[in-house]
Amino acid sequence: MRAHPAGPRHADVLLPANTAGPRPVTPAEIDELPEQVWPRNATRGQDGAVRLAGVDVRELAEKYGTPLFVMDEDDFRSRCRDHARAFGDPALVHYASKAFLSVEIARWVAQEGLSLDVCSGGELAIALRAGFPPERIALHGNNKSVAELTAAVEAGIGAVVLDSFHEIVRLDQIAREREVVQPVLIRVTVGVEAHTHEFIATAHEDQKFGFSLASGDAQEAVRRTLKSGGLQLVGLHSHIGSQIFDVDGFEVAAHRVIKLLAELRDEHGAEAIAGLTTVDLGGGLGIAYTPQDDPPPPGWLAEQLRTIVSKECEHEGLEMPRIAVEPGRAIVGPGTVTVYEVGTIKDITLGAGSSRRYVSVDGGMSDNIRTALYDAVYDARLVSRRSDEGAGDTQAKLSRIVGKHCEAGDVIVRDCWLPDTVAPGDLVAVAATGAYCYAMSSGYNRLPRPAVVAVKEGQARLLLRRETEDDLFALEVQS
Ligand SMILES: Cc1ncc(COP(=O)(O)O)c(C=O)c1O
Numbered sequence: 343m344r345a346h347p348a349g350p351r352h353a354d355v356l357l358p359a360n361t362a363g364p365r366p367v368t369p370a371e372i373d374e375l376p377e378q379v380w381p382r383n384a385t386r387g388q389d390g391a392v393r394l395a396g397v398d399v400r401e402l403a404e405k406y407g408t409p410l411f412v413m414d415e416d417d418f419r420s421r422c423r424d425h426a427r428a429f430g431d432p433a434l435v436h437y438a439s440k441a442f443l444s445v446e447i448a449r450w451v452a453q454e455g456l457s458l459d460v461c462s463g464g465e466l467a468i469a470l471r472a473g474f475p476p477e478r479i480a481l482h483g484n485n486k487s488v489a490e491l492t493a494a495v496e497a498g499i500g501a502v503v504l505d506s507f508h509e510i511v512r513l514d515q516i517a518r519e520r521e522v523v524q525p526v527l528i529r530v531t532v533g534v535e536a537h538t539h540e541f542i543a544t545a546h547e548d549q550k551f552g553f554s555l556a557s558g559d560a561q562e563a564v565r566r567t568l569k570s571g572g573l574q575l576v577g578l579h580s581h582i583g584s585q586i587f588d589v590d591g592f593e594v595a596a597h598r599v600i601k602l603l604a605e606l607r608d609e610h611g612a613e614a615i616a617g618l619t620t621v622d623l624g625g626g627l628g629i630a631y632t633p634q635d636d637p638p639p640p641g642w643l644a645e646q647l648r649t650i651v652s653k654e655c656e657h658e659g660l661e662m663p664r665i666a667v668e669p670g671r672a673i674v675g676p677g678t679v680t681v682y683e684v685g686t687i688k689d690i691t692l693g694a695g696s697s698r699r700y701v702s703v704d705g706g707m708s709d710n711i712r713t714a715l716y717d718a719v720y721d722a723r724l725v726s727r728r729s730d731e732g733a734g735d736t737q738a739k740l741s742r743i744v745g746k747h748c749e750a751g752d753v754i755v756r757d758c759w760l761p762d763t764v765a766p767g768d769l770v771a772v773a774a775t776g777a778y779c780y781a782m783s784s785g786y787n788r789l790p791r792p793a794v795v796a797v798k799e800g801q802a803r804l805l806l807r808r809e810t811e812d813d814l815f816a817l818e819v820q821s
Pocket residue numbers: 438441459482544581583584585624625626627668669670671672777
């Protein structure tokens with residue numbers, strides 16, 4: 343998502359006329375797959391159709407149907423490695439599984455040596471089913487249930503990230519009843535206004551996550567945790583938001599967390615907080631959704647964070663802590679595309695000689711809610727053939743890709759340049775849909791959830807099958 347336009351949202355007249363970027367001119371430009379947006383192993387073949395890790399999208403659509411999420415496995419794994427290298431130890435990189443999780447994904451993350459951030463009993467269950475090492479799992483959430491906390495403690499997970507005073511009491515009791523000591527981090531609300539969409543910023547004071555630093559709740563949470571018998575404080579946590587491109591917010595967060603660490607040492611003594619060795623700065627690293635986006639690479643971010651934290655520690659006379667992070671989108675986002683089949687097409691006259699083309703596809707807000715929810719922008723291309731084949735001129739046409747739901751706001755790509763030749767039966771793909779698309783999918787209008795397929799070295803493998811009509815009735819008691 344790019345910077346959010348000022349002013350009221352969801353009213354076309356108030357949004358910029360065109361969020362698609364400059365109009366591509368030649369057929370070659372229309373058919374480009376910009377490398378910062380498309381999976382690392384995406385290419386367009388001589389015949390004009392796109393290959394993902396060597397697999398022809400037409401074959402994938404034929405075999406698995408559409409809409410279809412296609413994941414480039416090597417892209418995912420290479421981004422795990424990029425982050426592991428950047429932060430110096432794979433275990434310090436917690437893949438935020440909320441972005442997308444399946445049993446097989448959890449296995450890839452385990453094989454790459456990363457840790458895993460889960461935020462519900464369901465995500466925990468998938469991780470455990472995959473055989474993910476529990477000591478490398480951390481559990482998040484502002485309202486973890488007793489059942490979820492119990493499952494986490496019984497599984498022996500590496501850390502629970504404490505988020506409320508109620509939870510300190512509950513978790514302490516659960517741990518003591520089982521005669522174990524549960525390692526915990528405390529989530530601190532640092533009061534940062536992250537430069538991102540208001541719905542996905544999480545460190546300003548007025549929201550539901552964490553313990554406020556400004557009010558003293560964070561300091562009180564530390565006192566209560568240190569006094570508990572069943573909890574061992576191993577770190578502080580801060581997460582400022584998601585899809586962030588600059589380091590300023592992280593810098594302020596790191597500064598405030600280290601300052602808190604120094605205050606805690608002064609209040610409780612160095613020995614009492616000696617086990618507090620980790621500072622987790624959360625996730626949020628942005629990715630390119632359009633060719634105009636230019637996110638910082640993980641190596642650069644890691645270097646900046648290390649410099650900021652070490653400067654602050656030196657200033658406060660503290661030992662350098664381990665810096666952990668929780669990227670979700672930056673690992674899983676760029677390597678996945680959603681392939682749709684074009685259904686109907688309408689050219690709508692808007693007045694003043696302008697028109698808008700509505701290209702309807704066989705999915706919609708049930709497989710990608712991000713556009714409706716956050717005005718997210720995406721790059722979409724015709725992938726089953728070259729743009730200068732078929733009827734129509736070779737001009738790119740400003741198009742809006744919409745779904746098939748009974749909802750006017752069912753928009754997948756608000757503005758994009760598609761070839762004028764696009765016709766029913768063509769395949770179009772939307773890039774960078776790996777994060778928070780399948781994960782936030784719904785069954786609205788009783789559409790089946792799409793399948794998810796992994797591609798690697800010319801082979802395709804089904805990770806999650808498409809929902810079927812039988813699944814529709816699976817929960818019906820009277821059927
Ligand atoms: C606590 C926490 N960690 C990590 C993430 C992952 O964020 P992202 O996918 O933007 O890296 C989130 C989501 O914003 C989060 O809430």
